[in-house]
Amino acid sequence: MEILPERTVERLSHYRRVLSKLLEINKEYIYSHEIAKLLHITPVQVRRDLMLIGHSGTLRKGYRIRELISLIGTIIDNPEKYKVAIVGFGKLGHALLNYLTENESNLHLVALFDTNPEKIGTTNNNVICYSVDRIPEIIKRYKIDMALLTLPPQFAQLTANQLVESGVKGIINYTSSILSIEGAFLEQYDMIASLEKVAYFTKPEFYL
């Protein structure tokens, strides 16, 4: 299959989540405009996304929910679960831990890392917190695929380099430090920029 647009992948994740809820209440088929309404997007966009992943609906009946969920799974999931580590077990790291353990997903949280001796060695939601010194060892031993960076920004680049050298293939950088990465997919999420952006568009002169 061709590589999908980033936005389509994000929406597939959304589709799966809302469809799973509908399956629980025994809905079997759904129209593109129903999905669109749930996500506040257009029906065309839904149909186009489904076209891209090669899913066919039934005219006048819509899409079979169970089938669609399982197709999305074969496309965005790995045959094996992705193994994930959280580097920096502060408040944000803890929030991510909760997200990952509360939400059923194809991601398997395998390790936490921190520098604080009081945290190192503890078990949190069944996941052990290791010293950051052991990053290369643990990443290689458990073949960890993805890392979430929630550590102080000044250590972000160095740690990212270590992670990639040890075999990590995807990184989400939640620190305010801007990283340069070779050989892995990088997603930056900058909370401050996001806050300042919303503040800008909140200005009174932009009200419609």
Added chain:
Amino acid sequence: MEILPERTVERLSHYRRVLSKLLEINKEYIYSHEIAKLLHITPVQVRRDLMLIGHSGTLRKGYRIRELISLIGTIIDNPEKYKVAIVGFGKLGHALLNYLTENESNLHLVALFDTNPEKIGTTNNNVICYSVDRIPEIIKRYKIDMALLTLPPQFAQLTANQLVESGVKGIINYTSSILSIEGAFLEQYDMIASLEKVAYFTKPEFYL
């Protein structure tokens, strides 16, 4: 001034942050390619962004850092500080509180809201945590502009409605619930979708 593209606004936030650091070490002028290198973007993009905000550099000398920082401020900041509330004082809410108090910015955190009686009435980094029952009252009293939603997803839509009715003009929704908002700027940040997206692009068949 014309309304700026979203991406430009985000980058302006980045420019300001890195330039402020350079000012501290007494750098006076900077070239577009230097800024570009720091942010891993192209020099053209930098120049175009600066063109959009009407900033002029000096040929062969570059841009005056102090001037540029202050111009960015007049564009993305408000004359008065934006007043911000965090709704849902869990781990993520706490992480955001730390971000906002550690980073000097034009955002002024005014209130926290939660349902937990043990949290209500406490003061955290000088900010009081109120009961969510008091949202309309407190939002109006302090004229809060922006709200960050970090509460359980099932309450997100209802709370967002209350916030907008009480005068909030910008919302960042960190819950996995997809919201529909009228009369305010809305930014969704869906951690699960973000994780699943990175997982998808982490797949071995996409390595270059």
Added chain:
DNA sequence: TAGATTGTTAATCGATTAACAATC
């Protein structure tokens, strides 16, 4: 049948990048 719906191509929109003129 008429109306509703899927599936797909073409047009549009927003953002980035290429090209290049101006000039110190």
Added chain:
DNA sequence: TAGATTGTTAATCGATTAACAATC
């Protein structure tokens, strides 16, 4: 002067939306 840099327009790219054919 030649080379480096800014500033700006035009071209390109990626994503969304419009238009519409197919068909139940």
